[in-house]
Amino acid sequence: MIEGSINRRPRILLGITGSVAAVKGPKLALRLANEVNADVRVVLTRTVEHYFWKEGRAVSSYDAESWRDFSASTSTTTQIEVDSDDGDSSGSSKGRIFIHYAEEEWANYKNLQDTVLHIDLRNWADVCLIAPLSAHTLGKIANGLCDDLLTCCLRAWDFGQRFPTNGTINNNSRGKPVILAPAMNTAMWHHPLTDMQLKAIQKFADYGADGDNGGNAETGVIVIEPAVKTLACGEIGVGALADLDDIICEVKKCLMQIGRVDNLQATNYDVRHLEHD
Numbered sequence: 020m021i022e023g024s025i026n027r028r029p030r031i032l033l034g035i036t037g038s039v040a041a042v043k044g045p046k047l048a049l050r051l052a053n054e055v056n057a058d059v060r061v062v063l064t065r066t067v068e069h070y071f072w073k074e075g076r077a078v079s080s081y082d083a084e085s086w087r088d089f090s091a092s093t094s095t096t097t098q099i100e101v102d103s104d105d106g107d108s109s110g111s112s113k114g115r116i117f118i119h120y121a122e123e124e125w126a127n128y129k130n131l132q133d134t135v136l137h138i139d140l141r142n143w144a145d146v147c148l149i150a151p152l153s154a155h156t157l158g159k160i161a162n163g164l165c166d167d168l169l170t171c172c173l174r175a176w177d178f179g180q181r182f183p184t185n186g187t188i189n190n191n192s193r194g195k196p197v198i199l200a201p202a203m204n205t206a207m208w209h210h211p212l213t214d215m216q217l218k219a220i221q222k223f224a225d226y227g228a229d230g231d232n233g234g235n236a237e238t239g240v241i242v243i244e245p246a247v248k249t250l251a252c253g254e255i256g257v258g259a260l261a262d263l264d265d266i267i268c269e270v271k272k273c274l275m276q277i278g279r280v281d282n283l284q285a286t287n288y289d290v291r292h293l294e295h296d
Contacts, residue, residue, distance in 0.1 A: 028114050029057040029279040031270065032144035034169045037066025039251040040151035040202035040260035042081035044072075045089035047150060047263055052092070052114035055270060059114055060140060061093075062169045064156060065121045093118050121167040137171035145279050146195060147176065148270060150243075151202035151260045154213065161216035173197070178223045178240075194224060196273040200243040200266055205256030208245060217242055243269055 031051055035044040044061070051059045063072055071077045079086040093116045123136055149156070149169070156170065165174040179194025199220070207213065224239040243266060246259040 029055060029274050030143055030145045031055070031057045031059050032140055032147045032172065033059050033061045034064075034147065034149035034152075034156075034172075035061060035067055035072075036064045036149065036151060036153040036156040036169070037070065038151035038153040038202040038260070039071075039077070041067045041071045042078050043151075043260060043263065045078065046082055046085040047266065048116050049085060049089055049092065050263060050267055051148075051270065052116050054267060055114070055274070056112050057114040057270075057274075059116045060143070061116065061118045062140070062172065063118070063120055064153075064167055064169055066153070066155070068120060089116065092116050119168055121169070124168040124171060137168055137175055140168075140172050141175050141177060144195065145277060146198065146270060146273050147172065148198045148200070148266070150198070150200035150266055152199045154201075154203045154207045154210075157199075157201060157213065157216050157220075161219045176223075193277075194239075196277065197224075197240045198243065198266075198269055198273060199240065200261050201245055202260040203245070203258050204250060204252055205254055205258045208256075208258045241269060241273065 033044075033048055033051065035041050044067075048059050048061055051057050073079070095118055119136070119140070127133065128135065158164075159166070159170050160173045163174060165171040176197065177195045178197075197220075199217070201208065201213070201217070203213075221240040221242065243261045245257055246261055247255070247257050248259040249255050250258050
């Protein structure tokens with residue numbers, strides 16, 4: 020269980036990467052805020068910013084209503100109340116949505132005393148969800164590359180590993196869940212590297228679980244496999260982003276496992292889904 024008061028809203032770090040399925044990002048963020056009652060911090064990669072996430076581009080035109088509601092509900096503040104457990108400070112049971120861009124990683128870093136954004140985000144979040152996860156970002160995370168805000172968050176993520184803190188070994192962390200929802204072309208999905216890289220990331224949570232290096236397999240890295248449908252390229256096959264209902268249910272399941280369930284109001288569908296997992 021994550022330390023801190025159970026009375027505050029759950030906190031979800033939502034990474035949206037350069038897959039065509041990024042067009043579903045605004046609706047997913049809204050559902051996390053409205054149905055899971057979570058505070059959501061959306062982190063965009065450069066590719067999705069440039070090609071999809073602008074007025075008049077694919078994201079805004081795909082689902083105009085969700086784009087409009089998302090834009091109206093989103094704050095761009097970089098102030099992160101990592102240690103605040105004051106619950107529903109806005110007076111509403113619905114969560115709040117904040118958005119972060121790749122360039123923010125160092126944009127506000129002026130002095131050595133300034134906080135580092137990816138560390139603040141890591142400390143703030145209860146769960147990290149990357150949906151969609153592109154083949155490109157998958158490869159970067161699996162190989163430890165961290166050249167933007169999202170990949171820096173994942174490189175510094177708390178998988179439950181033990182590490183020295185002020186000369187002592189920190190072994191109190193139970194780790195924080197990571198949920199990956201890949202979306203890519205069928206040929207990319209079936210490429211041998213995809214399976215290898217997903218397994219490599221899943222092993223991050225297992226690292227040293229039974230040895231001297233700590234680690235915790237309970238929270239783990241969950242992969243929600245893509246669906247079969249006609250893809251943006253015109254091909255029919257595996258590679259489409261999983262149904263948003265399935266993604267929402269997996270998020271709720273993770274929050275239940277770590278004790279962040281105070282604001283969750285599961286529907287009958289959600290309960291049936293979780294009971295059969």
